[in-house]
Amino acid sequence: MTETTLQSAGVDSYRARTALQQPAWPDAEALASVTDRLAKVPPLVFAGEADVLREHLAAAGRGEAFVLQGGDCAETFEEATADRIRNKIKTILQMSVILTYGASTPVVKIGRMAGQYAKPRSSDTETRDGVTLPAYRGDIINGSAFTPEARIPDPERMLEAYHVSASTLNLIRAFTHGGFADLRSVHSWNKGFAANPAYAKYEQMAAQIDRAVRFMAAAGGDFDALKTVDLFSSHEALLLDYERALTRIDSRSGLAYDTSAHFVWIGERTRQLDGAHVEYMSRIHNPIGVKLGPTAQPSEALALAARLNPDNIPGRLTFVVRQGADKVRDNLPPLVEAVRDEGVVVTWLSDPMHGNTFTSESGYKTRRFETILDEVAGFFEVHAAAGTVPGGLLVELTGDDVTECLGGTEEIDDEGLARRYETKVDPRLNHQQSLEMAFKVSELLSQG
Template sequence: MVGAARVSTYAGGVTVDSSSEVLAGLDSWRDLTAHQQPSWPDAGELARVSVELSQQPPLVFAGEADRLRERMAAAGRGEAFVLQGGDCAETFAELTADNIRDKVKTILQMAVVLTYGASMPIVKMGRMAGQFAKPRSSDTETRDGLTLPAYRGDIINGFEFTPEARMPDPHRLLEAYRNSASTLNLIRAFTQGGFADLRQVHEWNRGFMANRSYSAYDAFAREIDRAIRFMQAAGADFDALKTVEFYSSHEGLLLDYERPLTRVDSRTGEPYACSGHFLWVGERTRQLDGAHVEFFSRVRNPLGVKLGPTTTGADAIALMDRLNPDGEPGRLTFITRMGAGRIRDVLPTLVEEVTADGRPVTWICDPMHGNGITSENGYKTRRFSDVIDEVRGFFDVHRSLGTVPGGLHVELTGDDVTEVLGGTEAIDDLGLTRNYTTLVDPRLNHQQSLEMAFLVAEMLRES
């Protein structure tokens, strides 16, 4: 990066852009192996885009990330529960006001049910406003004898199988930034402007319950209804319940995007990745000697790390040493993705060894990524029953160990897609053909997401 440091002021602090001396130390990752990164065809153009990106206003602010760290710490202590949901991979074309609204609406609806079931605050976090990059199992894809770069998400290249679309284009980083900014603007408007009013969200859930297929949850829904009527009769301040905190998160995969959007908070002189409030390191990029762990060890955001079924206690403790050596509450979250068939076998030892270390960790369950299958008619999918069973296994393990199940990490959409088998809707192989729209991983639809919320609320009551 070149040029003099530029200072920008905003409510709550001052940030220094990425040309400052403080941020120069963040470039140590460039000397290490960075997995799952694209091969940019023009390094000079990437450098020009990086400078332009570094001069844009931050998408989120340090004070917001600090507040989220406190909320994540509460979840780690069992004083809150995290609901993190959204698309497997956002696409530029689908970032319409209606789609953004429907995802926010789905998460709010789930949160009301979980709040009642848990009798504690729900930390609401969207896989939104930045979830544009995806890791791939191969750098290339071959069709009919033609080999092209793999689709790595809209922030890098296009999904269409043409040489032009599949060529990594650094200008997509700027488009991702603009789309993230507009998404965050809408999220803030929805969650601060009355859209999140508790009474309205409950009315949406009553509409969901009007479908007799969901009669199994009638009793629970009636309990929530009585609780809200009691609050109204008791004179509860519903004006205070018209707004909610809502945080953005994404996998911090593309370092050429994360680094230019890092800023220094003038209050503390510390760097924050200002592309989102919460960033996580994926299962494929969490190498201790890799670029991702090195980069994120140097920013102050609350962080997550995905842990698969082969993760050992030693692996997890080594990640704690790198990412949270001092054991700051709320700083580090382990997002487990074990698979329904393995979680009860492999998670206990991992949790026991991390707990014995003594440094606090917030545990979240990702029941999606360990349960992928291919349907008989060739669709990449998951079974709703497997997803729920992994969540149940997550709760079972923590209950048996006396530790805290801190949250849920789910790929979902507010649309009526047909991408995951089962649920009360009984989507079958043929049903997948009706409205399968994801470009990468299958997502729970609106109805399945709410059904999950009722089932998890029951688990929270039991824990």
């Protein structure tokens, strides 16, 4: 792979377009040095793996599987520890088991992990006590500490993001293919977590799975399929300097792939049809997503589909809807119906997190668990009425027992948020709330 090859594939066409939500790098030479080094490092993922995920996403779009995409709102370098990564994997595995067993549905598992280091911001600056500094845009760009030094965009952070992503992916592969994810170990995934009603319900299901496994063993069943799982990586392809530097040409097909993750998406703030993000994503061959918020119009959805998936390839394009619980039942039907009526092939995911954020009386940015569930229910209701497929769920979650979202069986209240509020950006479901959500969604799937 050479730069000439990539340029002939047209991947640099985005440079002529307006790129929103990008940092103001202070040193162009330092940026060039970093991107040159990144262009030479090994890929984090491979084209063949991305192609496999595309087929899985196509199955979800047909109703033959269900997508579970979960992980941090914004990963940080500091929290990329073995324990925290393991707990997130545990949570995704447990949610997948609940969905698979409760709804007899294969689950496509995608981690919002190993690359979710850049975040769009509503303002370029942040002001505290009369002091104004550049906004924190994620660890891949600058630091979260409110100091002039920390907030200067530093391209060297892209190299650190690459190495932390590589180590995270290494752990993911070790856990999911080294015996940890064996379905016969469903009980062990709950060890280390405090007892509460959600875990008790999970233990009951695990006991039922144990009995089914023992029956299969007695009947001479083959357990190879139970021993390992595929957990794909994903993040918002926001920082174009990083994504472009990790773009490679597949030696088999001659096509360009973004090797920073298996699945990448365009956010609500950067989905302009004539913008740099849409242009870049139109040139790569990963399965890709686009967030559609409450302002998205049917004509925009159709234009994005025509631009990003002109050949209407199943699994290539996923629309991730983030409407808000109070808007999803009104805003989503026109989008779904327009796509359906035009024969456009997409996989629909619900992001019930971003449209339901508010600031609590105590000053914490939070979400209500019951409101999140209501948006998911609305998502299923709209697809049932339209005769289309609710293909999956994107959830911001952590495997730790944080207190960032209100409600759930733990009944976290405004005062309780202060106990373990750890997120740097948006609030996440904790481990117990994530399991609760999985049980609720399995009920919705069963009803469908």
